[in-house]
Amino acid sequence: MTKKLLCALAVVGFVTVPTSELEAQSLFNSAGLGRPVDAIDGRARAMGSFGIGLRGGSISPADPAATAWLARPSGVMVAQPSWTEASRDGVDAGDFRGTRFPLVGIAYPVLGGMGRVQLGSFLDQRFEGQRTLTVELGGTAFDVVDGFTQDGGVATASLGYSRMISPDVAVGLDVARYTGSVQRRLSRDFGDLDLDGAEPFTSSGSWRYAGTSVTAGVGADLGSVGRAAASVRWSSTLEADPSSTTDGSARSFDLPLELRIGGSAVLAPGLVLAASAMHADWSDIADDLMVDTSVGNASGFGVGLELPNVRLLGRSAPLRFGYRYSGLPFAHGQGESGSERAFTGGLGFAFNETNGVLLAGADVSVERGERSAGTLSEDFWRVTVALRVAGF
Amino acid sequence: MRRLKQMKSRQHASLVAALSLTTLAACSERIPTSPENDVLPGAPVTIEIEVPWEEFGSALEVYGGYGTPGDLGTGVLANAFAGSLDARTLVRFGAYPQSASVQDTEGTTVTDTDLTVVGGRLVASIDRTDRTNDGPVTLTLGATQEAWHGRSAGWDHAVDTLGERRSWTEPGGGVVTPLDTATWDPASGDTVSFVLDSVEAAAWSDASDPDRGGRLDLVTEGHRLGVESMDLRLTVRPSVNPDTTVVLDVPRQATTFIYDPRPGPPSAGIRVGGAPAWRSVLDLEVPRELTGPAELCDAVGCPVTLSREAVSYAALVLRTRRSEEAFQPRDTVGLDVREVLSREALPKSPLGSSLIGAPGKQMPGILFREEEGAAVEIPITPFVRDRVGETASGADTGRSNTLALLSTFEPLSIAYASFHGPGSSQAPALKLVVTVGPSVELP
Numbered sequence: 001m002t003k004k005l006l007c008a009l010a011v012v013g014f015v016t017v018p019t020s021e022l023e024a025q026s027l028f029n030s031a032g033l034g035r036p037v038d039a040i041d042g043r044a045r046a047m048g049s050f051g052i053g054l055r056g057g058s059i060s061p062a063d064p065a066a067t068a069w070l071a072r073p074s075g076v077m078v079a080q081p082s083w084t085e086a087s088r089d090g091v092d093a094g095d096f097r098g099t100r101f102p103l104v105g106i107a108y109p110v111l112g113g114m115g116r117v118q119l120g121s122f123l124d125q126r127f128e129g130q131r132t133l134t135v136e137l138g139g140t141a142f143d144v145v146d147g148f149t150q151d152g153g154v155a156t157a158s159l160g161y162s163r164m165i166s167p168d169v170a171v172g173l174d175v176a177r178y179t180g181s182v183q184r185r186l187s188r189d190f191g192d193l194d195l196d197g198a199e200p201f202t203s204s205g206s207w208r209y210a211g212t213s214v215t216a217g218v219g220a221d222l223g224s225v226g227r228a229a230a231s232v233r234w235s236s237t238l239e240a241d242p243s244s245t246t247d248g249s250a251r252s253f254d255l256p257l258e259l260r261i262g263g264s265a266v267l268a269p270g271l272v273l274a275a276s277a278m279h280a281d282w283s284d285i286a287d288d289l290m291v292d293t294s295v296g297n298a299s300g301f302g303v304g305l306e307l308p309n310v311r312l313l314g315r316s317a318p319l320r321f322g323y324r325y326s327g328l329p330f331a332h333g334q335g336e337s338g339s340e341r342a343f344t345g346g347l348g349f350a351f352n353e354t355n356g357v358l359l360a361g362a363d364v365s366v367e368r369g370e371r372s373a374g375t376l377s378e379d380f381w382r383v384t385v386a387l388r389v390a391g392f
Numbered sequence: 393m394r395r396l397k398q399m400k401s402r403q404h405a406s407l408v409a410a411l412s413l414t415t416l417a418a419c420s421e422r423i424p425t426s427p428e429n430d431v432l433p434g435a436p437v438t439i440e441i442e443v444p445w446e447e448f449g450s451a452l453e454v455y456g457g458y459g460t461p462g463d464l465g466t467g468v469l470a471n472a473f474a475g476s477l478d479a480r481t482l483v484r485f486g487a488y489p490q491s492a493s494v495q496d497t498e499g500t501t502v503t504d505t506d507l508t509v510v511g512g513r514l515v516a517s518i519d520r521t522d523r524t525n526d527g528p529v530t531l532t533l534g535a536t537q538e539a540w541h542g543r544s545a546g547w548d549h550a551v552d553t554l555g556e557r558r559s560w561t562e563p564g565g566g567v568v569t570p571l572d573t574a575t576w577d578p579a580s581g582d583t584v585s586f587v588l589d590s591v592e593a594a595a596w597s598d599a600s601d602p603d604r605g606g607r608l609d610l611v612t613e614g615h616r617l618g619v620e621s622m623d624l625r626l627t628v629r630p631s632v633n634p635d636t637t638v639v640l641d642v643p644r645q646a647t648t649f650i651y652d653p654r655p656g657p658p659s660a661g662i663r664v665g666g667a668p669a670w671r672s673v674l675d676l677e678v679p680r681e682l683t684g685p686a687e688l689c690d691a692v693g694c695p696v697t698l699s700r701e702a703v704s705y706a707a708l709v710l711r712t713r714r715s716e717e718a719f720q721p722r723d724t725v726g727l728d729v730r731e732v733l734s735r736e737a738l739p740k741s742p743l744g745s746s747l748i749g750a751p752g753k754q755m756p757g758i759l760f761r762e763e764e765g766a767a768v769e770i771p772i773t774p775f776v777r778d779r780v781g782e783t784a785s786g787a788d789t790g791r792s793n794t795l796a797l798l799s800t801f802e803p804l805s806i807a808y809a810s811f812h813g814p815g816s817s818q819a820p821a822l823k824l825v826v827t828v829g830p831s832v833e834l835p
Contacts, residue, residue: 146436195771202701248833
């Protein structure tokens, strides 16, 4: 019964989650092209990982080879609520919250390996802004408020294939299309002016994103003690095409080559150490940006521990801890470099496990972290819930 | 074993519910608001432009004759006001009540159909906001002696309909039979009463008599005052209890006022209001391009092609003019502006919906007396935005560029509002608040 319920939930999730919702939240969404959001699951989040080199099989755009270790058709859906408090020069700059769905994926055996379809987040661009200006009408100065809303982001839709090329080595390849759109809308409100029937001024534009990426990965089991994996993602330029009603111009943005490595090792029975790192140099995109933005590396590392033998309610419930550091590619102004740091923790829970094979389960992570660049700082709580099903 | 399984299922369900709740907890979005001004697109420029009449307006015409004083349902009294205006109010009441619920001598409430009219009072309520007198004035009530038509009666004609036109035997309502005279003092209240004896009251009881009616005149010279209502209160004696009297209200059938002289069309300028009402009609050509001011050109470069979105506010700026003294408004004037759907069909063209909405542009009457020359803005933003949008898109929708200025209700009052027209230093102008900015681009 429980299995059927979970399957139903997963199917509903697969069907109803639109690509445009694959986003996350931060004030750094307003810098440059937005804030990168990793499409990784709750287990990797809990261990501070960049989603690569973890033991076992998984559906992860960051680690294409990992799907080859899945024994059965599998699916994953990840939800990610977050709560953020921002400050500027130590002064409260507001709080915000929201839920995104960074990863939805399904894998199925095909051609002696595992084929997969994934929808993943890439850049979160949603934010609002406001400024108060003075305009002079008829010799009198009035305050008017400009409001700005940017809604949307960049996501990926990918097809992939993985297979074992030896008992211990697997390779994988993903071909993805960048998708998504962004709407930018500036409005000026004349509400405080004594003008009957004045209409707010609005100017807006919307762009649809397009581009291609190819991710190749390899993973190898190092005997019974661990796993090592690496992946590289190449991206074409990201094209932003304006809609027919948009006065703004078409744009192209260079996307970086993204390298990831990771590994995990069994330190002792019931204790696994995982470490991973990534590097993505976004500096080439600086020439494509028209606003004053600091562009840097989105490089980082993460380490974590997993206690796989912990049990809860009579079921396997691995406990996980970790720490993760990553650079933010965009920050406001020049000369600022941003970063995100978070302590992570969480657990997995098997709803249905048969002969050591997980048929339905959930991985939950909780992160307490900070993002900062210059005088802008954010403290956040981020929860990641991944529902996994297999054997359907 | 089965209970254990059920317990585990419940635990699993609870866990799923908890995970779902955690996810849903942040589902009510609160979007981050960036404190960084530099992430917003370039600031638009907002400027105010006043376009002179010669560059936007043409074909101003004034039309009269909309509605009749009888449509108002109120009255006006004047006697040589402003040296010339005479106005009288006519009223006619409907059928008298044929029964009344009264207590008989036993104290039981019964319906009595045998009522004897023993007298009555005609009570006139004076409009305190529409009067020129500060002290007492004398009013007189008379009974009309010839048939008159409630909607078409005027100073010279008792009936003036399509099929019949008949003059009064004497201009101003004919010869009347005097009924009563009373004094109204603004300090004493809003009403003035006229006493009718049993014969006078009974004379109006025949609902089929077209001659019946009352005429209220102002005896005191040099004033004008509005009459909000006239009510007839009959005093009757019931047959079931002859020792008592009952007061009954009689429904009003028609109220109108007749006045002389009627104002002629203005030689120049804009006129709105009056009874029958005046409308002013003008054509409006919205500028397509702006070549100034310098502030605008510096920001976005000139010429600037106007777009619908760029017009934040548009208004006709009219300057008030002193109306003919006899017809100067004492009360607030409500002005409306509507699209004329077919200029060719004027003066009977249908009009579009109000561009201002209720209650219209409210202007104190003093602007058309002592404070002439005041600027009054009549907002027409939707009209201008639509025309600019059509121009920008190149679509010829065949929509009218003609506007009508009129009172919020027609007729609204005997008084009318006047504005300076083209050719004067205070000619109408088109005020535009324009907001133009660079197009929104990606970062």
